[in-house]
Amino acid sequence: MFLPSPWRQFFPGILALQEQQHIWLDSAATTQKPQVMLDALTQHYQQGVANVHRAQHQPGERATRSFEAARSSIAQWLHAAEQDVVIFTKGTTEGINLLSQALAHHFQAKDEILISAYEHHANLLPWQQLALTHNLTLTVLPMNADGHLDIDYAITQLSAKSRLLAVSALSNVVGHTQSLQRLLRAARDMGIWTVVDGAQAAVHQRPDVQQLGCDFYVCSAHKIYGPDGVGLLYAREHAANALRHWQFGGEMVQRCDYQHAEFLPAPLGFEPGTPNIANIIAFAATLNWLQSLDSQAIAAHEAALHQQLLTGLESRGMQIIGSPNCALVSFNAPQVHHADLALLLGEQGIAVRAGHHCAMPLLQHLGLSGAVRASLAMYNSGDDIQRFFNALDRALEILQ
Numbered sequence: 001m002f003l004p005s006p007w008r009q010f011f012p013g014i015l016a017l018q019e020q021q022h023i024w025l026d027s028a029a030t031t032q033k034p035q036v037m038l039d040a041l042t043q044h045y046q047q048g049v050a051n052v053h054r055a056q057h058q059p060g061e062r063a064t065r066s067f068e069a070a071r072s073s074i075a076q077w078l079h080a081a082e083q084d085v086v087i088f089t090k091g092t093t094e095g096i097n098l099l100s101q102a103l104a105h106h107f108q109a110k111d112e113i114l115i116s117a118y119e120h121h122a123n124l125l126p127w128q129q130l131a132l133t134h135n136l137t138l139t140v141l142p143m144n145a146d147g148h149l150d151i152d153y154a155i156t157q158l159s160a161k162s163r164l165l166a167v168s169a170l171s172n173v174v175g176h177t178q179s180l181q182r183l184l185r186a187a188r189d190m191g192i193w194t195v196v197d198g199a200q201a202a203v204h205q206r207p208d209v210q211q212l213g214c215d216f217y218v219c220s221a222h223k224i225y226g227p228d229g230v231g232l233l234y235a236r237e238h239a240a241n242a243l244r245h246w247q248f249g250g251e252m253v254q255r256c257d258y259q260h261a262e263f264l265p266a267p268l269g270f271e272p273g274t275p276n277i278a279n280i281i282a283f284a285a286t287l288n289w290l291q292s293l294d295s296q297a298i299a300a301h302e303a304a305l306h307q308q309l310l311t312g313l314e315s316r317g318m319q320i321i322g323s324p325n326c327a328l329v330s331f332n333a334p335q336v337h338h339a340d341l342a343l344l345l346g347e348q349g350i351a352v353r354a355g356h357h358c359a360m361p362l363l364q365h366l367g368l369s370g371a372v373r374a375s376l377a378m379y380n381s382g383d384d385i386q387r388f389f390n391a392l393d394r395a396l397e398i399l400q
């Protein structure tokens with residue numbers, strides 16, 4: 001008897017995929033959605049919609065109240081302090097692009113931005129492009145042999161020319177949770193802006209932005225059982241005040257004439273245009289539901305599945321990338337191309353992902369053209385993993 005998931009029943013998408021003979025091991029790319037989220041969306045649309053902010057009618061007031069209540073409950077989920085700010089974005093990618101533009105005026109030529117060697121393109125390219133246009137130095141903090149950031153070494157790299165540090169809390173390739181607190185504290189003590197990419201981490205470990213001690217934290221709803229097209233940009237109060245407006249339009253204006261304008265502070269000043277109202281409300285409902293579950297039981301379940309995945313891959317002689325300790329494993333089969341393996345797994349109904357995982361420099365650094373990645377969420381069961389292994393064994397018989 002393999003480990004069942006007590007939460008599987010709450011995810012109609014997982015049950016539908018199961019009926020279609022698909023096993024979902026691609027949650028690091030996007031997660032399936034709980035019924036609670038679908039209900040919140042339906043309810044929002046069924047009661048009659050209205051745009052938010054500045055409405056004189058009751059439906060508009062109701063929509064604004066639900067929207068701002070969603071912001072408050074999301075801020076509480078992040079453990080944000082009262083005066084801190086949550087800006088809604090389209091996702092992690094937009095959040096980091098926003099930061100790279102809205103902080104650009106703080107940089108002078110030769111200033112330094114530090115990132116880690118394992119960043120997703122979303123937390124590399126906005127900084128790389130800022131560095132190129134402003135003549136800045138982009139320093140890449142190295143990983144050790146296990147694929148972890150060497151925190152002690154990283155601290156020694158912070159200097160008077162360092163202006164910003166941007167690192168992810170969990171790599172989407174090496175799958176190792178990083179303890180970033182010491183590094184973030186050291187950076188902040190030196191007046192360096194700190195950005196944490198929580199795109200992968202947030203779903204497995206509820207963020208505590210105050211404990212983490214970062215200036216900015218970004219993540220995407222669709223990777224936390226929430227809807228597509230919604231992201232969070234958390235900003236500590238003083239950090240939010242340092243942002244310069246970056247996109248312009250309605251909903252963000254304090255005063256405006258044909259030649260000049262003054263803008264609202266964050267969050268509204270950074271949310272021009274009609275926001276993703278229904279999805280933001282549904283995301284808050286999803287997070288409220290998640291908080292009603294036993295988070296320790298979920299973490300223990302995911303850890304047991306991860307161990308099953310890792311042990312089975314190791315016993316089959318797969319080459320594991322790094323030393324993953326959370327939710328995902330990237331691997332290659334000796335003498336087999338990752339794309340061929342993923343194709344044969346896909347044909348047997350196993351949804352994994354293969355390629356460079358939007359981390360091309362990392363894979364180049366590891367001397368790899370790509371890797372297969374299996375990733376887990378709370379709705380997976382031991383049976384999913386066993387079926388994956390059955391399919392893997394059949395694929396390897398054909399390919400090796």
Ligand SMILES: Cc1ncc(COP(=O)(O)O)c(C=O)c1O
Nearest residue numbers: 091092093120122172199200220
């Ligand atoms: C670590 C990391 N950062 C950023 C992103 C980008 O997230 P999104 O595509 O939701 O903007 C991803 C997506 O896989 C990721 O894994």
